[in-house]
Amino acid sequence: QNGRHLSRDLRMQVHTLRSIGWTHKEIANKLKCSVSQVQYTLTGPVTPKKRKGRPGKLSEDRVDELVLFVTGSREGRRMTYLELSMYFSEWDVSDSAIRRALTKRGFRRRVALKKCPISEQNRRKRLEWAQMHVHWTEEQWGRVLWTDETWVTPGRHRKTWVTRRPGEELDPTCLVDRIQRMRGWMFWGCFYGGKLGQGIFWEKDWGKITSASYTSHVTPVIEGMMRLVWEEHGEVPIFQQDNAPSHTADATLADLAQRGRDFLGEMGIVPMDWPPFSPDLNPIETLWNIMKDKIGRVLPENQNVSYDRLRQVVKEAWESITEEDLWGLIRTMRQRCLDVIAANGMHTKW
Structure with a gap:
């Protein structure tokens, strides 16, 4: 029919x-x-x-x-x-x-993008934050210690495009293998200006990322990075983290407040105010794409590789990030703020 x-x-x-x-x-x-x-x-x-x-x-x-x-x-x-x-x-x-x-009228059926949900309250917070920071200079953005976690796996993390004729969609050369339980690893990283910080593999025996595990394994690295910047440049970094529960828990904030008091003063480490559901405002999110592109070139297929091999490839990809890469990301901050303002606090292309 x-x-x-x-x-x-x-x-x-x-x-x-x-x-x-x-x-x-x-x-x-x-x-x-x-x-x-x-x-x-x-x-x-x-x-x-x-x-x-x-x-x-x-x-x-x-x-x-x-x-x-x-x-x-x-x-x-x-x-x-x-x-x-x-x-x-x-x-x-x-x-x-x-x-x-x-x-x-210009309409086509297309795949919908996946974005974080933005409530009216969060829209206002995003807009206000962008308006407050849109006039920051490159030097000011360069003083921020950017941090985040991401899940890393072998294979390509972007859509795979192939050149084919009609009817060839099931040709083996046109397929991407689907792995039911792909091996992966949680990875935490940071950078400050053009300086790449330490990357941390979230070891399997650490369990889930909670306030307790975060303060045991990550906040000491944050303190060390901020102390290094203070000793090398004589300035206090602006510490950034998103609003994940393990980051904003009272125990985590109390732990940060106890750290670095000898050079930061009585308040210790205080995170900068960060708007909710705003990965598009964090340049480290784009850094993850750069790193995962490098991983995909070494491990192009979704291979069930060993953790040791994946760890090695991820470490090499992270350490290959250049100073030019980092400053390039920092220079996008004004445009990110402008785009949030133009979107009235809603989603942007970033």
Whole structure:
């Protein structure tokens, strides 16, 4: 069967199977048609009224209404062309007409990006933070000690593009292996200006990242890095970390406050105010992409490599980050703030 219309006999079978409790997918498999054809068939009677003449075209006013509906909610954005034609059934137009109308207005079906959810309260916090820091100089940003964790694995961490012809999608040379339980490692790192800090492998016997484990293994490194900057440059770094529970726990903040008092004063180490759900404002997130690209070039496939081999490759990738790489990231901070302001505190491209 071509298109979305089934023969009368198949339509009768669809309605019969559905009436006895079969799912859409089970019916489609049984009758060798698509799930969308089953769904469409069940929206009307077994013998639909015959259409008079050619399917109608959408007027500009209706296209305006269609665009307003699609762009007005997540539900509208996610509906297929067939679902839209069924929703606006009184227009008596096909899914192809819906597709052509939206295509002329510049719309295409694309994969949705995954971003952190931003509430109204967090939107305001992000916007206020960007407005407060947008005029910082490169020198000021260079005084920040940037920190973060990431999960590292072998293989490519970006989408894999291949050059192929239609029908070659299942050719072995066009496939990426899917590993059910890919071996990976949590890695913590930091940098200050053009200086790369220590990277820490989160050892398996340390357990989950909690306030207790974070203060046992990470905050001593933070203190050491800040002390090194103080001794070498005679200035106090601005300590940055995100709002992960292990970072903001009272025990963690108390531990940081006890550290470095001999050169930082009574307050000890105090993290800078950081807006929630804002990885796009942290340049170290882009640093992870650089590092993982390097890992992917050495271990291009999702191989089940040993932890020792993965540790070695990750360490080499981290230590290959250059001073130029780090200053390049720092120079993006003004644009990151500008983009958050332009987005009124919502998501950005970063």
